[in-house]
Structure formats: structure tokens, C-alpha cells
Amino acid sequence: MQYSFRGKTETLEETRRRFMTWVVIDTKTGCWYHRGSPDGKGYPRFPVGQAQTRPAHIVSYELFNGPVGFNNVLHDCDNIKCSCPQHLKLGSQGDNIREAALKGRMRKSRLQLCEIEEIKRLYRTGMFTQKFIGKMFRCGPDHINRIINGSMMSGPYAREKREPAANEARKQRLGQPLTSKDHQEMLEKNWET
Ligand SMILES: [Zn+2]
Numbered sequence: 001m002q003y004s005f006r007g008k009t010e011t012l013e014e015t016r017r018r019f020m021t022w023v024v025i026d027t028k029t030g031c032w033y034h035r036g037s038p039d040g041k042g043y044p045r046f047p048v049g050q051a052q053t054r055p056a057h058i059v060s061y062e063l064f065n066g067p068v069g070f071n072n073v074l075h076d077c078d079n080i081k082c083s084c085p086q087h088l089k090l091g092s093q094g095d096n097i098r099e100a101a102l103k104g105r106m107r108k109s110r111l112q113l114c115e116i117e118e119i120k121r122l123y124r125t126g127m128f129t130q131k132f133i134g135k136m137f138r139c140g141p142d143h144i145n146r147i148i149n150g151s152m153m154s155g156p157y158a159r160e161k162r163e164p165a166a167n168e169a170r171k172q173r174l175g176q177p178l179t180s181k182d183h184q185e186m187l188e189k190n191w192e193t
Pocket of ligand 1: 032
């Protein structure tokens with residue numbers, strides 16, 4: 001992998017050296033905290049080319065470990081600010097989902113009514129298991145099962161049903177129905193946070 005910076009092609013050594021000026025090493029954990037400004041998901045980005053940036057952990061993998069290809073770069077240390085090459089490994093999207101399941105990261109806020117509608121719709125397509133949908137929305141499979149089988153008609157969900165005006169306002173705030181790109185992003189995000 002060869003990078004350029006401000007119109008000048010860099011050697012691997014030069015890019016490595018420039019990369020290290022952005023890094024603060026945590027002596028306790030060994031994590032390389034990267035000072036690049038974070039993207040929407042919180043991943044720091046490293047400046048390359050004329051005015052571009054790339055996710056620092058991916059650049060680090062390429063600079064110190066080797067080519068990434070079409071893989072994702074995953075954090076063994078679970079610290080998305082980290083760009084320590086020894087803490088990074090390659091993995092597929094499938095690995096992402098499996099690891100998220102193993103680590104059991106669950107949502108802390110309750111589902112919005114429009115999300116509940118979306119869960120039901122996805123399940124009706126027959127293309128997704130309840131477990132998979134659970135990963136997407138960061139819920140346990142039991143919770144998804146209750147939603148699909150319609151036993152969520154008491155409590156806060158029922159109140160949203162009874163107050164269509166409030167629900168309409170919420171839908172406005174949340175905007176358009178979710179697309180498959182949203183689903184992909186949700187899966188990615190739910191792995192990362
Ligand atoms: Zn780390």
C-alpha cells in the first residue's frame with residue numbers, strides 16, 4: 001500500500017513515521033490512541049492524499065501488518081480509538097456479527113414503535129431469523145419473539161399505539177422507513193459500540 005500526502009508520494013517508512021505523530025500510546029493497555037478527528041461512528045481518521053482521510057485502524061493494519069483486501073479490520077481490544085497493529089485483526093462481516101453476539105452487546109434504550117413495525121416487517125419477509133433481527137436491533141431473541149408474536153400490547157408500546165399523534169411526530173423525527181443500507185449500517189454500528 002502506497003500513500004501520498006499533499007501531492008507527494010510517500011515511502012512506507014515516511015507514512016509510518018507520519019502515522020506515529022498522530023498516536024499516543026497507552027502504556028497500561030498498549031493501545032495506540034489515535035488523535036485523528038473521528039468519523040460518525042467514532043473511528044479516528046488519518047489524513048492522506050490531497051484532502052482525504054482514511055480510518056486510522058485500517059491504515060495502521062496496512063502500514064504495519066499487511067494488505068486488508070475486502071476484509072474488515074476488527075479490534076481485539078474493543079477500543080475503537082486504538083490503532084495498535086497488534087490489537088487489530090482481519091475479519092468478515094459474519095465475524096462481526098458473531099463476535100457481537102458473543103460479547104452480548106445489547107441496547108440500552110427501548111425500541112421505537114417504528115422500529116417494532118420494521119422488526120415485524122423484516123420477519124414477515126422470511127429472509128431473517130429472529131436471532132439475526134435481534135442482532136440488528138440490539139435486542140435479545142426473546143424480545144424479538146415477543147414483538148413478532150404480538151405480546152407487547154401493554155406498557156409503553158401500548159401507549160404509543162393509543163397516541164397516534166405522538167407516534168406520527170416520532171415518525172417525522174425518525175424520517176423515512178429503513179432501507180437495506182440502514183440495516184447494514186445498524187449491524188456495523190451495533191458491532192462497534
Ligand atoms: Zn488497543
